[in-house]
Amino acid sequence: MIFKRKEFKSRRQLSSIHLIVLFYVLAVCFSSILLSLPFLHKTGVELSLLDTIFTAISAISVTGLTVVSTADTFNTAGKIALTVVLQFGGIGIMTLGTFIYILFGKKIGLRERQLIKIDQNRTTLSGLVKLMLKILQIIIIIELIGTVILSSYLLMYYETWQEALLQGFFAAVSATTNAGFDITGSSLIPFANDYFVQFINMLLLILGAIGFPVLIEVQELLRGKNKLKNGKYHFSLFTKLTTTTFFGLVLFGAVMIYLFEQHAFFANKTWHESLFYSLFQSVTTRNGGLATMDVSEFQDPTLLIISILMFIGASPSSVGGGIRTTTFAIMLLAIYNYAKGNTCIKVFGREIDQEDIMRSFIVIFTAGILCGTAIIFLSATESFSTIAIIFEVTSAFGTTGLSMGITPDLSTVGEVIIMFLMFVGRIGIFSFLFLLRGNDTKDIFHYPTEKIIIG
Amino acid sequence: MIFKRKEFKSRRQLSSIHLIVLFYVLAVCFSSILLSLPFLHKTGVELSLLDTIFTAISAISVTGLTVVSTADTFNTAGKIALTVVLQFGGIGIMTLGTFIYILFGKKIGLRERQLIKIDQNRTTLSGLVKLMLKILQIIIIIELIGTVILSSYLLMYYETWQEALLQGFFAAVSATTNAGFDITGSSLIPFANDYFVQFINMLLLILGAIGFPVLIEVQELLRGKNKLKNGKYHFSLFTKLTTTTFFGLVLFGAVMIYLFEQHAFFANKTWHESLFYSLFQSVTTRNGGLATMDVSEFQDPTLLIISILMFIGASPSSVGGGIRTTTFAIMLLAIYNYAKGNTCIKVFGREIDQEDIMRSFIVIFTAGILCGTAIIFLSATESFSTIAIIFEVTSAFGTTGLSMGITPDLSTVGEVIIMFLMFVGRIGIFSFLFLLRGNDTKDIFHYPTEKIIIG
Numbered sequence: 001m002i003f004k005r006k007e008f009k010s011r012r013q014l015s016s017i018h019l020i021v022l023f024y025v026l027a028v029c030f031s032s033i034l035l036s037l038p039f040l041h042k043t044g045v046e047l048s049l050l051d052t053i054f055t056a057i058s059a060i061s062v063t064g065l066t067v068v069s070t071a072d073t074f075n076t077a078g079k080i081a082l083t084v085v086l087q088f089g090g091i092g093i094m095t096l097g098t099f100i101y102i103l104f105g106k107k108i109g110l111r112e113r114q115l116i117k118i119d120q121n122r123t124t125l126s127g128l129v130k131l132m133l134k135i136l137q138i139i140i141i142i143e144l145i146g147t148v149i150l151s152s153y154l155l156m157y158y159e160t161w162q163e164a165l166l167q168g169f170f171a172a173v174s175a176t177t178n179a180g181f182d183i184t185g186s187s188l189i190p191f192a193n194d195y196f197v198q199f200i201n202m203l204l205l206i207l208g209a210i211g212f213p214v215l216i217e218v219q220e221l222l223r224g225k226n227k228l229k230n231g232k233y234h235f236s237l238f239t240k241l242t243t244t245t246f247f248g249l250v251l252f253g254a255v256m257i258y259l260f261e262q263h264a265f266f267a268n269k270t271w272h273e274s275l276f277y278s279l280f281q282s283v284t285t286r287n288g289g290l291a292t293m294d295v296s297e298f299q300d301p302t303l304l305i306i307s308i309l310m311f312i313g314a315s316p317s318s319v320g321g322g323i324r325t326t327t328f329a330i331m332l333l334a335i336y337n338y339a340k341g342n343t344c345i346k347v348f349g350r351e352i353d354q355e356d357i358m359r360s361f362i363v364i365f366t367a368g369i370l371c372g373t374a375i376i377f378l379s380a381t382e383s384f385s386t387i388a389i390i391f392e393v394t395s396a397f398g399t400t401g402l403s404m405g406i407t408p409d410l411s412t413v414g415e416v417i418i419m420f421l422m423f424v425g426r427i428g429i430f431s432f433l434f435l436l437r438g439n440d441t442k443d444i445f446h447y448p449t450e451k452i453i454i455g
Numbered sequence: 456m457i458f459k460r461k462e463f464k465s466r467r468q469l470s471s472i473h474l475i476v477l478f479y480v481l482a483v484c485f486s487s488i489l490l491s492l493p494f495l496h497k498t499g500v501e502l503s504l505l506d507t508i509f510t511a512i513s514a515i516s517v518t519g520l521t522v523v524s525t526a527d528t529f530n531t532a533g534k535i536a537l538t539v540v541l542q543f544g545g546i547g548i549m550t551l552g553t554f555i556y557i558l559f560g561k562k563i564g565l566r567e568r569q570l571i572k573i574d575q576n577r578t579t580l581s582g583l584v585k586l587m588l589k590i591l592q593i594i595i596i597i598e599l600i601g602t603v604i605l606s607s608y609l610l611m612y613y614e615t616w617q618e619a620l621l622q623g624f625f626a627a628v629s630a631t632t633n634a635g636f637d638i639t640g641s642s643l644i645p646f647a648n649d650y651f652v653q654f655i656n657m658l659l660l661i662l663g664a665i666g667f668p669v670l671i672e673v674q675e676l677l678r679g680k681n682k683l684k685n686g687k688y689h690f691s692l693f694t695k696l697t698t699t700t701f702f703g704l705v706l707f708g709a710v711m712i713y714l715f716e717q718h719a720f721f722a723n724k725t726w727h728e729s730l731f732y733s734l735f736q737s738v739t740t741r742n743g744g745l746a747t748m749d750v751s752e753f754q755d756p757t758l759l760i761i762s763i764l765m766f767i768g769a770s771p772s773s774v775g776g777g778i779r780t781t782t783f784a785i786m787l788l789a790i791y792n793y794a795k796g797n798t799c800i801k802v803f804g805r806e807i808d809q810e811d812i813m814r815s816f817i818v819i820f821t822a823g824i825l826c827g828t829a830i831i832f833l834s835a836t837e838s839f840s841t842i843a844i845i846f847e848v849t850s851a852f853g854t855t856g857l858s859m860g861i862t863p864d865l866s867t868v869g870e871v872i873i874m875f876l877m878f879v880g881r882i883g884i885f886s887f888l889f890l891l892r893g894n895d896t897k898d899i900f901h902y903p904t905e906k907i908i909i910g
């Protein structure tokens with residue numbers, strides 16, 4: 001009863017998922033070829049095949065883990081090429097795919113709608129094309145505004161306007177797509193004392209990671225659409241749940257980072273420095289991957305908190321990865337309601353669909369097993385501390401891109417494991433599970449149910 | 456629909472759980488007083504209050520983590536007193552409670568049956584008293600046979616028959632109750648090359664951790680009861696599932712330990728040494744806590760595998776803790792069936808009850824959050840490596856008792872956290888969640904269901 005019956009059942013839908021994965025694989029291949037072109041590299045740079053593919057997967061999955069320094073490897077043309085790859089990854093190959101269809105004047109058929117539907121997890125088919133166009137529109141507007149603000153401001157820092165524009169443009173795209181790549185050579189550390197740059201970056205990171213449906217609904221609210229009888233705007237349960245969880249996690253992260261570091265990293269910092277360090281490093285775990293400090297300077301409990309936050313990741317239908325905020329929220333609500341003895345999950349005047357609860361459980365378990373296995377294998381193949389490995393694995397699966405600095409020193413096996421995690425983190429646990437599925441078996445017969453002893 | 460409705464709903468049942476916890480608390484108090492009696496200590500031993508309570512909780516929860524050496528702290532009378540505490544903990548306060556009722560000639564009423572029912576998770580009321588008596592009978596028979604075999608054999612090792620008897624008796628009780636305590640001062644390391652002692656210990660450990668229902672059914676099989684029409688014995692789904700998972704985990708553990716250690720700890724060992732080291736250390740993670748080597752000599756991946764195995768723990772209704780084997784099995788089956796697109800879990804010609812699936816999920820999540828929080832806090836309060844802390848936390852929650860040696864050096868806060876985990880691990884996540892529950896709220900109204908985006 002609980003397991004999903006209607007959705008993903010037909011062979012057509014099943015092959016849609018295979019097709020999406022195929023698109024991702026093709027995007028990785030295309031990006032690898034693009035990023036391996038010698039005239040995009042700085043003179044004297046030698047990029048190995050494995051490192052090229054790693055960079056491509058990291059860019060397409062907008063993770064931001066790097067085995068080579070972006071600043072030292074790519075020239076200006078290379079950096080611009082990289083923003084193209086980030087854009088592809090961030091907005092999602094499906095969105096761009098739709099856009100290209102429209103550009104070429106093709107009418108979008110049911111099959112393409114299906115593809116988009118599965119990739120963006122929308123539960124209704126209607127208005128999906130419109131939605132895709134809106135996504136593209138919103139993201140480009142955000143990036144444009146971000147570029148203008150950052151570039152103008154960065155004129156203070158750079159000698160030529162060309163350099164300021166490149167830095168501002170790259171930073172705006174990297175932040176909005178939550179890519180986590182940087183061309184400063186040391187993330188946002190050069191701006192550790194510039195609260196304006198940090199504020200703009202946090203804003204862009206949040207806009208990218210909060211989820212497109214939320215952005216669409218906010219846009220509708222601003223335009224006065226979808227009003228209720230009493231004149232109030234009706235937000236969907238999804239928007240309420242994901243936004244509450246998102247900002248709840250940001251607040252929780254900032255408070256925990258502050259508490260665990262107040263006598264360590266923040267020992268000789270002012271209150272506003274501590275505030276911005278805590279806040280930025282918490283926001284970035286939602287999926288950004290940029291940092292205003294070297295995270296390896298944090299204490300063990302802080303690093304574990306950040307690992308868990310990265311594992312949870314961003315909102316669904318955003319540029320981010322991880323198990324997603326809604327999944328985590330449903331888990332907490334399920335435990336709370338079970339402990340209270342309730343028979344269902346009530347939240348914001350609605351009940352959560354039982355199938356969604358089961359889906360959440362499956363997602364978290366599979367993600368846990370996947371990350372656990374990766375941690376164990378990396379413990380065997382690498383010589384880093386357990387905490388550094390846990391941090392790297394959750395960062396890759398959450399496509400966050402923060403690192404304690406071990407990425408460039410990974411063994412070949414280690415690089416492959418991290419690549420795999422970034423890939424699964426991006427396509428999502430659901431698509432991953434459906435990839436594993438063979439022929440669709442139908443439940444045409446049933447066995448008698450027997451109760452057993454639990455826990 | 457999925458959440459449990461019928462069970463644990465009435466106030467009477469709710470207070471039954473409170474009563475069980477009260478019994479455990481009283482047992483800890485009683486044991487603390489008993490173990491603090493000066494004439495049970497060796498001369499010159501000073502045992503602090505915190506260390507006494509720690510030892511009492513460790514003994515009542517049959518965990519086996521120790522802040523003081525049992526061999527150096529307690530004299531012969533103390534060691535015998537400790538076996539009494541282990542017996543109390545291992546068989547369960549409820550079983551002994553029933554036994555005492557019968558000893559005093561009192562008839563067992565519905566209330567006591569209820570208590571026993573909840574403590575042992577049995578789903579039928581009938582025959583529970585009989586069951587309790589059987590449990591006691593079986594455990595004492597196992598311990599007696601174990602004592603006779605081990606004591607006779609240990610005459611080889613010890614000068615007097617009294618010493619051999621004490622060692623054999625303590626070892627048999629400690630192994631059967633999966634207590635993990637030792638009076639050799641270094642677990643079973645003195646018997647690292649004695650395969651006979653190891654074999655007997657593994658047998659006793661398995662008999663204690665496999666679950667009482669399994670033992671009862673095997674006994675019925677041997678006595679020719681409960682036969683089907685075709686003359687075959689009918690094992691319950693529970694027995695089939697838990698036994699398969701139990702031995703599956705033992706095999707998996709042994710293979711993984713061997714693979715990760717073949718070029719490390721086993722580098723200069725013979726094949727039979729490697730076999731016994733792998734097998735014993737795998738069996739002991741099911742709940743024993745005894746070891747034939749210093750586990751801190753293992754590599755990181757091996758330690759992580761052992762941590763996960765300890766977290767899973769023993770079978771339900773056994774002397775062990777953790778999330779239990781059935782819970783773990785249901786999780787794996789749920790993922791497998793979901794990935795295959797099935798609408799329910801079929802296993803051994805039966806379907807798993809949907810409520811049981813939900814229960815399993817809640818148990819694992821709560822356990823995960825509990826252990827995760829403990830690991831983060833211990834990372835802040837202690838100065839040990841992350842791996843040592845993960846190992847200690849899963850060992851305490853699983854009431855396994857293996858340690859990388861950090862237990863005696865824990866801070867006061869650390870000791871309290873570990874005590875709490877041993878307590879929750881013993882009473883089980885369910886009782887723990889019910890303890891947190893306030894007044895029973897009834898679902899007298901329903902909200903409309905709204906679907907949201909997952910993963």
Ligand SMILES: [K+]
Nearest residue numbers: 063180289400
């Ligand atoms: K990222």
Ligand SMILES: [K+]
Nearest residue numbers: 518635744855
């Ligand atoms: K134990």
